[in-house]
Amino acid sequence: MTLSLYVPRRSVVHRLPAGAKLLALAVLAVVLFARPSLPVVGAALAGVLAVGLLLARLPVATLARQARTVLWWLVGLFVFHALFSDVATAAVTVLRLLALVLAAAVVTSTTRVTEMVAVIERLCAPLRLVGVRPARIGLVISMALRFIPVLAERADRIRQAQAARGGSARGVRGLRTTVTPLLVQLLQMAHTVSEALDARGADDVPPAGGRRAPAAG
Amino acid sequence: MKTRDLAYIALFAAIIAVLGTLPAVNIGPVPITAQTLGVMLAGSVLGARRGFLSVLLFLVLVAIGLPLLASGSGGLAVFAGATAGYLYSWPIAAFVIGWLTERFWSRYNVAWGVLFNVLGGMVVIYLIGVPVLAAVANLSLGAAVVSGALPFLIGDAIKAFLAAAIAAQVRRSYPVIERPRQALATR
Numbered sequence: 001m002t003l004s005l006y007v008p009r010r011s012v013v014h015r016l017p018a019g020a021k022l023l024a025l026a027v028l029a030v031v032l033f034a035r036p037s038l039p040v041v042g043a044a045l046a047g048v049l050a051v052g053l054l055l056a057r058l059p060v061a062t063l064a065r066q067a068r069t070v071l072w073w074l075v076g077l078f079v080f081h082a083l084f085s086d087v088a089t090a091a092v093t094v095l096r097l098l099a100l101v102l103a104a105a106v107v108t109s110t111t112r113v114t115e116m117v118a119v120i121e122r123l124c125a126p127l128r129l130v131g132v133r134p135a136r137i138g139l140v141i142s143m144a145l146r147f148i149p150v151l152a153e154r155a156d157r158i159r160q161a162q163a164a165r166g167g168s169a170r171g172v173r174g175l176r177t178t179v180t181p182l183l184v185q186l187l188q189m190a191h192t193v194s195e196a197l198d199a200r201g202a203d204d205v206p207p208a209g210g211r212r213a214p215a216a217g
Numbered sequence: 218m219k220t221r222d223l224a225y226i227a228l229f230a231a232i233i234a235v236l237g238t239l240p241a242v243n244i245g246p247v248p249i250t251a252q253t254l255g256v257m258l259a260g261s262v263l264g265a266r267r268g269f270l271s272v273l274l275f276l277v278l279v280a281i282g283l284p285l286l287a288s289g290s291g292g293l294a295v296f297a298g299a300t301a302g303y304l305y306s307w308p309i310a311a312f313v314i315g316w317l318t319e320r321f322w323s324r325y326n327v328a329w330g331v332l333f334n335v336l337g338g339m340v341v342i343y344l345i346g347v348p349v350l351a352a353v354a355n356l357s358l359g360a361a362v363v364s365g366a367l368p369f370l371i372g373d374a375i376k377a378f379l380a381a382a383i384a385a386q387v388r389r390s391y392p393v394i395e396r397p398r399q400a401l402a403t404r
Contacts, residue, residue: 029297120277
């Protein structure tokens with residue numbers, strides 16, 4: 001399971017701070033929805049492709065893969081609008097979505113997940129005022145990133161075990177014999193992980209007087 | 218919030234992610250996926266607050282560029298796409314399901330669970346997802362209902378039942394939502 005859409009390259013786009021890229025993306029979205037005309041949308045699309053392919057030197061396949069997930073939907077949308085409104089509206093609507101999807105793909109492919117997490121922690125800094133610690137947000141994200149491959153592996157093991165027994169555990173009985181025990185196991189695992197983290201000093205309230213030094217033998 | 222709560226939140230975000238590896242059925246613009254099952258489970262097992270946060274965390278993971286949605290898509294692109302409304306509705310759905318589940322926790326059973334999952338996991342999701350689909354794709358509301366709500370009714374009803382059945386069993390063997398009085402006593 002590949003867990004990132006990041007494409008490593010040495011480029012100006014890759015070096016830009018993640019926050020700047022996200023801001024640019026937001027500005028682009030606002031502009032495209034405020035001024036939906038063919039020249040604006042066309043220029044935006046050309047600009048996004050230039051930044052992604054020429055500046056960031058992303059492979060065409062990377063952008064194509066991201067575009068493909070929405071491609072047939074864009075085609076359907078184009079046909080719908082060409083039939084019920086006019087071709088110009090159809091073109092603007094479709095190209096606008098395509099430009100935004102590709103721009104987001106460029107940001108995602110040129111920014112490491114860790115950088116994004118750092119941006120999120122920074123964006124969440126004002127939440128300190130309501131008692132949320134940004135470091136806890138970083139912690140919960142890292143935990144989820146760790147759990148995903150663990151879960152994928154367990155689910156796969158169960159699938160194999162069921163296949164080996166001829167796929168017997170189905171229906172409501174399957175829920176009681178497989179899914180629920182698995183979920184309970186996972187909840188217990190999460191509890192154990194949290195205890196381990198707390199034992200290493202991740203608890204909510206730091207102890208008064210700071211961490212105690214280990215007693216000298 | 219205790220570290221244990223964070224671990225539960227991370228766990229359900231991961232569960233929703235892994236449910237996305239099950240094959241999705243594509244009919245119309247919005248895919249039918251197993252991920253809404255995870256959204257319903259998050260609400261009915263964790264309750265309102267933690268359920269909401271776990272789905273929110275899942276969306277954050279998608280936004281920072283992990284290809285965790287059922288179609289293998291991810292990144293910021295999906296939050297501008299036609300199905301963005303459904304994604305935004307998920308945390309709210311989990312919250313509504315969790316809130317109702319907590320209110321009726323002492324007599325929670327599969328029947329109540331199905332009702333809550335239908336209210337939070339279907340009504341709320343359609344109420345937010347369909348208008349956004351209509352707006353982003355320039356569709357009429359009627360056309361958006363036909364392509365963005367009707368194809369899901371049966372699948373979502375099955376998921377509402379499954380999630381309720383699982384939640385009722387988990388409630389008996391490993392309840393995560395505490396009764397108000399117990400909660401007071403343990404803190």
